[in-house]
Amino acid sequence: MYRFLPLSYSYLHALKWCTSSHRSLRFMETIQQRSQSLKELLLKAWRERWSDVQWSTHMKRILPPGVSGDAYKLTDIILTQAFVGPNPNSLMLSYLKHIIVSQVVSHTAVLSTIIEYETVCITRPYCMRGLLEILNGCINRINCQGSMEECLTLCQSFLQVIHWLLHSITLMLDKMPDMRDLQVMASNLDIISEILRITCTSRVNKLLLFVAKLEDKATWTEIEETVSSIRTTLFAIQSQQSQEQPTRSKLTDEIQSGSSQLDQFLSAPRTTHASQGANKKDKGERTTESIRERLERSLQEVLRLAQLDSSPSPCSNSLELKTMSSCIGVMTFMEAALNVTGDLQPFVDQLLLVEQLQNLPRASVYLELCQASLLGLIDLPDTCEELKWLAFTFIKLPQILARMKQSPSPRDSTDSALHFISCFEQLLRFNVLIDQADTKHNCDCMQQLLQQCSKLGLITENQLRELLAARSATRRAPVQSRSSGHGSHESPQQLPNSTLVIRAEPTSTSILKKWDMDYSKNPDELLGVLGHMMSGKSFELIIAVLATTGKLKKFTAKLIKFNEQACKQTQAEVTKGSQVRAALFDISFLMLCHIAQLYGTEMVTSNGGDSFFETWVQQCIPDDNGAKPLGSFPAVEPSKGDVLLSQYHSGMDIKTMQARWNEVIDTMPYIMQEVLFAWENGATNVDQIQKLIDNVASKLCCLPICCVAWLCSHIAVLASTERNRALSLLQIICSHQASSQLGVPLQIYDNERNAMMQIIIRKMCSTSPVTNPMAKTSRDVPSLPPATPATQVLSSVFAEIMDKGCVDRRTLALVDQLITCGGVLWFCRGVVLEICSLHCKNDLTMAVEVAFALFQVDIEQLTLTLTRKVLPRILADPLNFEKLSNPRGHALARLTVWCIAATLTNHTSSRDSKCKESPFRLLRGRKRPRMDLDREDSSVLKDEARPSKIRRLLSVGDEDNATSTLTGSVNYSTGFLVAQTLQQLNEPFPRALVSLFQLFSSLMSSSMIGPRTEFVISFMTEIIHCSEHIASGVLQFAPITMMSQMLNTSSGQFLLDLALAIGRVDSVVARRLAAKALCHNKTGRF
Template identity: 30%
Template sequence: MKENNKILQLIYVAWRERWSDSQWGINIKKVLPRGVSGDVYNLADCLLQQAVIGSTANLLVLNYLKHSLCAHLISHAAVLRCIAKYDKLERIYCVTALLEFLAPLIDGVTCRCKSEQGSLPTAVVQLVLWLFQIFGRTVQHYELYGVISAEQSYMLDQVCVVIDRLSKHQFLLAILYVGCHEELESYSKIREKYATIKGSLANSNFTPSLPTTEQQLQQLAYIDAKHLELQPLNDLQGEPISYCVQPLLAVEVLLNPGKDTSYYVAELQMLQRLKRYSNTRLFYEIIRAGFLTLSNVADTSHDTMWGAFMFFKVPHIIKQLHTLQRVPGDQPPPADHIPEVVEALNMLIEDNLLLDFMDTKCSCNIMEFLLNDWTKQYLVNDEQVKKLASQREPSSQLLKKYESGQQTPSNINFIKRAEVPLSGILKTLCTNKVQEALVSVLCQVLVGNSFELILSVATVEGRLKTFVSRLIQCNENSKQVPGEVGKLSVIRSTLFDVSFLMLTSIVQTYGSDVVLSERGDSFFEKWVRECMVERNKLKNPKRILALCDESIVDELLLSLSKPEAAAAQLSNNSNLTWQDICLNLPGVLHHVLIAWEKETLSSADVKSILDNIKRRLFSFSVCATSFLCAYMYSVSETELLKPLNMIQQFLAPPTSEDMSSQENVKERLALSFQIIRKMQQDVHPSPNTKSRCVASTHQGLISQTPLIEQFRDVWRTVVADVGYLPVRAVQTLESLLLAGGPAWLATQLVEELLRCKYMRDMTKITDIVFAVMHLDIERTTEALLQYVVAPLILKRQGDDINEPQSLLLARLCVYCIISCLETRSAVSGAALKKRSRSHDEDDLSNTAKVRKVIGEGSDNSSDFTEGSVGVSTLMGNNNTGNADIRTAPLTLKEPLQSSIEHIFRVFLQFVSGDELLPKTTFVYQFISLLVECGEERVVSVLRLLPPNLMQNLLKVMATDDIRVGLISRLYELRVHSGRQLAVSDLCLWRNIQLNRHSIHL
């Protein structure tokens, strides 16, 4: 107490001698007692106690307090904390004086040293609680007595003024936001006090002097990050149409056609948050994307796939999206329709060109055709269907006149009819008996495009694995029984053959790891694992040959070499089963190839052997072709001619005698030819086949055209379609990803983005590139950050990324990171797993051939060294292992975490100096977009930020672009270290702002 009196005496002397503000602090510090620092809390406490010691405030002492603040003797935090400690609220004049002192003080609150930063959040929280207590006490008095005195009314007006200034002061709001995580008990009292105030205001009909006071009280009581200013960089208000939904769905439906509805819903919800779409806009984009894709998939299996997706999957996606977006407590939607769907369809009806094309393609009023089915899903009702169809009626009438009844209907017209046959086939396959009726049903499926239709519907409805498992069981039941003769044996052989061919075709279309179980022990599953050549899973021919039994191979060679003995040896009386022949044919063909090379066998002899192989079962031709394709992949180009000729012999049409000797030959033959051609094309594309995506349905890993030319060809197609990504373009881009690796593909995509000159084109290309990255979102994102963006930033100063390309590149990076996180958090690791993109360890490496294709004819002007190294590295690190992310949502895992840490370290290099470069702006844009778009979902990414990155950025970027909303969202405020970093950055931001706006005389 003596110390406080001494300080007061010194202050009084200073006032009497009229020291200026500049002399105040110097002289006071000279005469302060030893051990009393200039920022002591007891100095502020002493002054306030002396100021309000009586019934009225001592304005002279309050002036002393103000001078002490100006002289930096005490901190704002100490003053605010001491004011908040004043609990004699019944002394209206003292409280009013403190409020009048506080009102102008609000605008200058800051921290000048590290020691002040720790106490400022606590002081602000306590001050807000003090203001709420004053306000609540006065309102409760009015509630009880119906009137308040003039002094109380004036005091309340001053409270409203302070609250108004506080709620408009972004720095103090940010400090309060940090403090509410520090002072949990005090902030809980603030919310309780607000609830009391709200009830009193409602009961008494009391109106504060400022109309916004009640709203400001709520803002302070429930302070949130959304109340803090953030410079928006993800401004998409001017985007008339989306260039992202259709490409994203095109990629996902191609890669994951059998995924359940929740998978697509998670992807679309992620996109909805990034693009800030309403439900109406999102539903419109989904339906439009389906029609756009269907308009360009004629005469392919994807015609039926996308048709099934539109009719069977999209209604469930829309319903689930609508359910997830509902806010609890809202009025329930109508039972017979979803209003947002109707609004979306009204938007779509204006796109006359697209709908006219679809009407022509489908030979019907596509809107009416689609919506008649959606009425059963309760998306629209009958009245709305009639209204929407009537708007399309004039165009439909013109279409009917134009067609003159001779146009072939599209597959889309038959998609709905395929659902009933699928259920019937599944029911028929449940039988464990070898029946002639089952053979008839399966062979009938192969007529026309029925097989494709049924597969598409089964895939979209999630019944593909059921269909496959029952076909496998059917194949197992129909394996040859030694000694069996007669009609039953013929039925069994046909059933084995047709089920084997159907299963092989399904595996070719979807991939074995999609439709087959990992440890299946059936004959067909073992054959696929050991012997079948798949598009992205080539087999080692030596391993296939190691499975052969030499005694069986010798027996087969003997019988196949003699046409007259072939029928007898391969007859039903033979001890060799069809399963044995399938597994041992590679040994036969290997001996034939060696003998043909040594000219021990003539071409006529080889033809005779091959004819004998395919004479009995068409499955034998498929098994033989699979080995020949694996063999072709392992030999030099000079040794390809003979195995190619052997495959062509399997594709030769059979004689009329062979056609008449078996039942249902035509259907099985056509399917076997289709399988063999696809195997050959995947491994050894025809030299005269163009690499353009419009020329071939599937692109192989090996092509004589350099990858860069293939990419430019397909990209020209995409650009020509103005943001539309055809299915064949997606297939080609997938092949380029497999061949060149994620770093190579990401490099080409970013170059296309940076090559754009106009903002509209840049926005469009950014969306398409983002969708294409979903061919393998995790690996391409890793490559984008580590092998594309980081080297681009590390280039010399003259090669800076300029606006607006830097903003869109930052947006692309952030979108991809968020997509990785959201995809992991939305579905389990098993559901997330895409088709395998890596070969087995024993499979032959295609590194030399890939290097040859990339190296020849490539004129890539900006070849990144890190990117070229990353191709081989990343191709090997495919499967990172997917844990069940439901237990750990939004967890960042390797190798993406290392890539983000690397890019942050690169960022730190460019914000450590004093020079503002375009690359520094890119760093700010990257961090700002990460916070703006990701919100709380990117916490795991923000934890990786270097502690001093934002402080260095604040010092370099002395602009108004960085706001407190950005700084407050960067750190984890639930931990003490996060709060310390946030307050430190906020105080630095505040002092920079004060310095910039101060008046220098």
């Protein structure tokens, strides 16, 4: 009786392995047997001279149903039998051509087998001719119906064939002088060059090779080296014949004879059909070129594969013949008015982006910049704004033009100097505009602008003289010659501001260099420099130039350093030294306050320091949003405040040697609070308060400024019935006049300091409607009409900009206030509704340009709002389908793409400039506090992470798992074209793109085709016509399933452009998708 013993797991595993190994051996034996059967069948077909049909019939009896001949190396078997002798077997080649056409073998196997014959071009040239005939027959029929990996392998094999052809050319050129069959090899060279030309003529073939180039960079590098080697060899053969040989031996004569004969073959004209019989419809086209010329042209076509571009996008201007853009003028006005202190490169990048998106000529971009700058010079409210515009026009604008010159135009490859000449010649036609600017500023604006451009090398001296002569011929009202200012001996008060601004540029640079010195041992010299800067308009001129050139932050950092040093009491300080220290503190404090009011508090706080003034200006000084809260003012010990208050009441002088001026500044709110409390309770009267204010102002001019700052904050929290005393006290301070009979102990530059103090106080009072009457001047910034709804104001402003094609100071101020009052969500929705209310295509294109320019006020937040809030609501509501119908839907898609492109461009600019901000946050120039409020208030944009939906999107994969843990325990998502880390997806802008593509994916998977689907197609069309950087930066967040679906359902030129855009995305999955779409393309070759 048998007893069954339990089998161990290792025994079962070994038994299973033996079974699988046995099956593998049987499978390999079956392949070998059938391969041998195919060889025998092939020999039998050759002996009996079977036709192609007979051969195919018998062959399919051996091959299993549905199995390709690649598994049995059928292509290699046939070619091996075909190339037994020096000449190819034509019957065998016909069998091979038949199975290629009938798709028994794949093109990948054919191409892979061909490249194995490396030296056949010189050992058996007639067999090489046979290979070229096979290659020529399938070059325009290359396709693959397999998986993505098989399609990408086909692309790589295709690229390797190109390398094989170029390598064959190299071998033939090297060995042809020693060969006898020159005629055959020359003919082979001609055929190879024609095959290369045909390959590079077909757009599908170029796309296949481009995808392979991105995947197999090593092969492409070898191709470039081979092309260089071929060109060197051709040049050597040609130059060798031109050299004379004084002495020749017998061997030398033979070599020279072979080289001469080779050069004759290469240089002899040959008349052939355009495509060597590859395309029957081109039979009538005949070309007469030498082999050398054909080779040079073919090599050039091969190298052009590296710069493959998408099909040119249609002109996106309002009219096809229009070469101007409204948004450039609006952006220029916005840059000069709201962002004068901004860095130069981000604005230049935005201009280049607009040029590429709208397909504009470079000269038109230059013209729009100059025209908008001249328009801004005419519409100016006061001297400070005038100096800003003059500095922008005559200093920053030439630098912008010079920076743009460094980037070649994608549309026009002509000389960059011709672009400037064309720009200025067209600008001279606006003689009325130039005349008004000349009259407004009493100068020759064109002369000064052209001279500044000439200094930067944009135009030559001869071109400068010709343009000035043309301007003189069209000028109506001549201006005085002093406007040039360079050779004038008149006083600065008599010179125009434009000349003073130009002269202030080298002065400001020299001041910054001098301030690198250590003035702690010689403060008198520093005080002299600061005091001289305060005289007249010197300080406004210098800071206007510094703001334009981007050096204002460096200037303020040095002022803060001087102010901080003046706060501290030095040892063994004498009376005069202490007075100089007090004057330095006062002047630097006034200068910094003035800069903060004109250019924003971030100009003095962006350095990230913890100095006294940086802290004070953030906590106390009123800004565009009004007064600061009372709780932000520093707390002071009552004992110190009472001591100073008693000194002010009695008129005693403050001992400057013992004073710490930062502590004195901090006590001023306490003193004002006590004075106001005493006045309200009848403990003092107006005369005593007037005397106290005079005593305070006689000490330091910065002390009344601190009093006004606290009063503005105190008045803001009072009821209207409780403001009388506080407003009266504010009125006393504002009406204070400097007097020389007060016995002022600090007489150093007293008049200049008092004048600047009055300017600062008036500016502080003008920030609030309650205190604005104390400024004795009306606000120069237009305000929103109180009785008109904001929606109507937005509609009227938008219509006005579209009608004029530009903005002015009033319109831009209204736009800024609309965003401040309504928020980015309301403003973005309102602009989109204005676009969707139009019907004419030209009006819609114009509206997109205007909207894109207005969005530059806060491009990042408006783009986030558009992609995450406005668009999803429009796409989700069936009632909005009419708004999405073309051409409105296409216009909205274009606006969305342009905003996304602008945000990505800002990201690149911040990364290149090594900005410390978040990579997707770039706040250029003057920051508006509205941005921070919007980021805090629009919590939807922050808290709308929806991790469950994000996780669901990340789990979508085509052939890979949803998430995988890589080195470093960082979670990656492979559901996109490019694997993204979860940290990257937590950024606001990438998260917005992910949400948008998730919405698009759901719309594309819907069974209903309508305006929403058309909107997605329009969006993708605009994306693929952007630059490579923009398209790749957006498509990297696209889901794989969505891109695969779009490729499968697209055709024609859109399919090819989309495949190119996807193939450029730096990932293997993207290249596989592109290769599959191109190989499955059945719409014909383009």
